[in-house]
Amino acid sequence: MLYAVDIEVELAALIRDVALRTRGVLAISSGIGYKEATYGPGVTIEGVAVTIDSGHVKTNVHIVVAEAPIPELSLRLRRGIQKVLRRDGRTRPGRINVYVDDMELTALSVPARQTV
């Protein structure tokens, strides 16, 4: 028998995988100034907080991204999460909050400094 907390952890893991597969997302962050995660027995999914309320899944995802337009990236991520939740079928997608905690600026990286 699966309890709500087990489902939350499973969904959080699914969402984390979807996020990491989304173009432009480099990593999952655990949060700025506070740690956000989904906790289950013996397992913690950091950076993804899932709460199930009346069959709807509320999701908070913290991500580290490559330099890209954030609105488009978050739309892609939301669609991916909604798709995986619908496919899972046990719950319905609710609010999905996307937090961009950091950005890797490879194209803008400053060359190594030298001093003379």
Added chain:
Amino acid sequence: MNIFNRILALLFLLLLLALAVGTFGLSVGLLSANAFGRASQYAPLHHALGDLGHLHPQIAKITTVAVAVVVAILAAFLLALEVRSPRREKELILSRDRQGEVAIGYSTLRKIAEKVSLGEADVSRARCRVSSRKESLWVKCDVTANPFADANHVGTEIETTLRNRLEHTVGKPVEHIRVKVELAEPGDRVRVR
């Protein structure tokens, strides 16, 4: 700091302030152990409170009063800071609707602004601050350029690049950019690429 932590901090500081004021009052004789009501009916506490009123030698009394005053001032100062200071937002909300919200950390925006500034030729140091007013961004950057650079040109270049880069990334207009360019003194260490 979230609301729970702030409440804990407030309670702790209030308790600290009360203890310091109580200790001060007892030490200088403004309060007696009986003033603590039912709490002082607990014998060991009653004795301890009574002892505070009869501290010997004099140096012990002076030290206790001084420590109590310092702790009280510190607690009151921290309490005032905690109550009065507006908390700076950590994240800029890019959108908020029925589907949820999208936010980006101000630290990330600052990082972009500083990297963009440092990406310009002749710039050796950059410190930026990004804030939001209504639906637009405000950026302030202080940069240091090489002594022989054209400060005007450097400032304009940074402004243009920064505006494009931030608007492209967050999808919000940048209403105001202020870039202050300071030229390094000749002889200062210069970054070479």
